[in-house]
Amino acid sequence: MQSFLNAFKKATKNMLSMAPMILAIVGLVGLFQGFVTRQMLASLFGGNPVADTLVGTFAGMIAVGQAMISYILGGELLDQGVSLYAVAAFVLAWVTLGIVQLPMEIEVFGGRFVLYRNLLAFVSTILVATAAAGVTLWLA
Amino acid sequence: MGAGQGSKQQPFRFRGLKLLGFVVLLYGAAYLWDTSRTIKSLEGFVHVLGTLIPILIVVTVLTALINLFIDPKSLAKHLGGESGVKGWVIALSAGVVSHGPMYAWYPMIQGLREKGARDGLLIAFFYARAVKVALLPMMVAYFGLTFTVVLTVLTLLAAWGQGVVMDRMSASV
Structure with a gap:
């Protein structure tokens, strides 16, 4: 029991040392929610599936919040005529990529790991979104 | 940490x-x-x-x-260089069942990394987090069953593929 308490104290200390970083990220999430509207996001898409897939990836990288919200926004974007390719990229990038958390990620893991992780995730997101939307539309 | x-x-x-x-x-x-x-x-x-x-x-x-x-020796066995298929299964499953925002997991993941978990598995964990089991019914409701199944399978394959690429890059450095 004593050794668990020691391990817990150490883990709590580690988590507390990250508190300013976590508060900053949550603060940025709050600002995003307050200032970026759904209409603003929808206005980014121009109708070209290739360009919109890239736009969807970048919009997903910038956007923050629970994954559930990305599904709701993605559904609205589909209703507004945005392609499934772009929406798939948006939904996937929302969870796997994040500009807002980059400073914390670099601070914790170091620049090299973060660069490789984000590059791989970026390329994968475009490939997976394109393939998933393509297969879905082909089977429909 | x-x-x-x-x-x-x-x-x-x-x-x-x-x-x-x-x-x-x-x-x-x-x-x-x-x-x-x-x-x-x-x-x-x-x-x-x-x-x-x-x-x-x-x-x-x-x-x-x-x-x-978990001491570094046993962690290396499960998530280190010799962990094989078991390591991939642990990393992908952990990614799928983990909740909350990605940054909440950074301290724990860095702790595992310092104990010997290899970068490829950690990258696979992060990408597998895109699959949210609890939200799958919602995804089906918004985007349909076909899209949900295809996206889920491809996401897990991509998570594994990224891990393999990362391991190769780490080995070549």
């Missing part, structure tokens, strides 16, 4: 104070520009923090348990 039992303790220091100061300044500027939206942002901040705190507690307890029960 996350160093193994008996490792030298680093002095306590807060990380990210400058970023926090910058965000506080942003809120100040935002308040002067649009008060009502800034108040909405603050409400969002409080709401997100409220949902995050229980996750941070769970992550802290998990980190303590890992530090207590």
Whole structure:
């Protein structure tokens, strides 16, 4: 029991040392929610599936919040005529990529790991979104 | 952080104070520009923090348990260079079942990394987090069953593929 308490104290200390970083990220999430509207996001898409897939990836990288919200926004974007390719990229990038958390990620893991992780995730997101939307539309 | 039992303790220091100061300044500027939206942002901040705190507690307890029960030798066996298929299954499953925002998991993942978990598996874990089991019915409702199944399978394959690429890059450095 004593050794668990020691391990817990150490883990709590580690988590507390990250508190300013976590508060900053949550603060940025709050600002995003307050200032970026759904209409603003929808206005980014121009109708070209290739360009919109890239736009969807970048919009997903910038956007923050629970994954559930990305599904709701993605559904609205589909209703507004945005392609499934772009929406798939948006939904996937929302969870796997994040500009807002980059400073914390670099601070914790170091620049090299973060660069490789984000590059791989970026390329994968475009490939997976394109393939998933393509297969879905082909089977429909 | 996350160093193994008996490792030298680093002095306590807060990380990210400058970023926090910058965000506080942003809120100040935002308040002067649009008060009502800034108040909405603050409400969002409080709401997100409220949902995050229980996750941070769970992550802290998990980190303590890992530090207590998993020594670098056994961790290397399960998540290190020789972990094989078992390592991939653990990394992908852990990614799928993990909840909350990605940054809540950073301290624990870095702890595992310092104990010998290889980067490829950690990258696979992060990407597999795109699959949210609890939200699959919602995804089906919005995008259809075919899209949900195809996206889920491809996401897991991509997570594994990224891990393989990362391992090769790490080996070549």
